[in-house]
Amino acid sequence: MRITLLFLLPLAVYAQSDAGIAQGRAAFRGNCAFCHGLNAQGGRGPNLVSAPLHHGDTDSDLKNSIKNGIPGTPMPAFSGFGDDELDHLVKFLRSLSGAAAPKTTLSGDAKAGRDVYEKNGCAGCHRIGLSGSVFGPDLTRIGAARPVEYLRESIVKPSADIAPEWEGVTVVDNAGKRTTGVRINEDTFTLQLRTMAQKFASFSKQELRTLSYEKKSLMPAYEKLAPADLDNLLAYLATLAGGAGNTVVKEVETRR
Ligand code: HEC
Ligand code: HEC
Structure with a gap:
């Protein structure tokens, strides 16, 4: 299913000339860039262009995520948007997903990453599913909620961006x-x-x-993780999209 979509994406480029894209870009800058980044590559919200989406890939899935928000997450509902505005936003997002969009490639191994997570005491502060500690943010859905680059920074330089509720x-x-x-x-x-x-x-x-x-995060900076361990850890975190801890690893294997 995902693979078929990747083949279809370049087709979306034909829409580039469409006027709706410019309107979509303006709406995106005004309402979404704050969390998703100017070019929808992700920030505090996930990458919407080159990563697999967790709430569905079709136009109507996207519109549904936008119009109704994603309850229980920071993604707000834009219930005031009409059909035209939703169309423009989706056209804008599709215009970014052409061949030019850099793909986020995760070279790591998610299973090995789970061991890195365990060995480094992450569970002493974080919870995934039902296990771990509630001292730090719950990571059960972190792969759906954050782009990989944000996760990398969170681990290596946790003080770079701390949400106010976690100061x-x-x-x-x-x-x-x-x-x-x-x-x-x-x-x-x-x-x-x-x-x-x-x-x-x-x-x-x-x-x-x-x-x-504190200006410093309560999380220690894992600057000394070996690069391969960090890659594996990121691959593992990217699989965390809300399922039970042991089923999600399978998901990334089919995705790679
Ligand atoms: C306050 C921050 C914030 C704003 C503003 C925001 N988003 Fe989001 N958005 C998020 C977060 C966080 C998620 C991930 C939710 C989750 O945990 O699954 C998300 C998820 C989404 C998704 C689903 C992604 C997926 O994986 O399926 C879409 C589509 C989306 N946002 C589009 C938009 C658009 C378009 C706008 C502007 C009209 C917007 N968002 C504004 C934070 C935000
Ligand atoms: C001593 C407690 C502690 C340990 C150990 C710890 N963390 Fe954290 N972590 C936190 C706190 C507190 C925050 C929130 C503040 C911040 O963003 O820096 C956080 C934030 C994060 C975030 C960002 C969450 C978000 O919602 O954006 C990620 C990802 C993360 N940690 C992963 C890890 C991983 C992976 C490990 C193990 C290698 C780890 N943490 C070890 C306390 C900890």
Whole structure:
């Protein structure tokens, strides 16, 4: 199914002259580029051009993702868009998927990548499906939610882009005790953190000696991973699209 589509994609190039593309590009810049990147190659949202789509490849699948959003993810519903606007957006996206679009090639081996994940203690902070820790973001659907280049940066340079809800906070109480965690809640008088031990800690701000917001990620930078291990790890993460942990590896094997 995916393979057939790849053969058909160059056909979409004929639409390049269509006026709708320019309108689609403008709508995309205004509404979508913030998350998907100017040329839809991905950013905080996934690559929409050269990677396999997780919510369907047909024009009507795309329109459905746009109009209804993807519930439970940051992808908002653009319910105000009419049929014309949806057509233009899809034409614009198709115009990018011609032969010129660089393909994201994953050279790594997803199965070996799962071992890299286990050996490096990722599960001590992350959850996939039902296993692991809830200290850091849930990675169950990370392959559907982020482009590979973003994932690479997340591992090697985690401080480069931290979503506000994952910023770390360190407090020192009046007795000198230091606690670091992810902020769960904060108001004028109190602060709640989730610590790495997955415990909740509540503080009255009056009782704190210092309260500092970290610019550095709470995730260690894995700069020293061997390049082959990193490639394998990325191949593994790319398979994570919401299925149960053991069925997804199969998916990438058929995709490669
Ligand atoms: C606030 C960030 C954000 C904005 C703005 C946004 N998206 Fe998304 N979009 C996402 C995320 C994140 C996903 C991945 C959802 C998931 O986890 O499956 C996504 C998924 C999609 C998908 C489905 C991809 C797939 O794999 O099937 C399409 C199509 C899409 N977006 C198109 C658009 C278009 C077109 C716009 C503008 C009209 C837009 N998005 C605006 C964040 C955003
Ligand atoms: C000490 C806890 C900790 C460990 C260990 C850890 N992470 Fe993280 N990770 C985090 C936190 C906290 C964040 C959110 C802040 C950020 O984006 O840097 C994060 C973010 C991420 C993201 C980005 C998620 C998103 O939604 O964009 C990915 C991908 C990721 N980690 C993968 C890994 C992998 C793979 C490993 C093992 C090689 C790992 N992490 C080890 C704590 C950890």
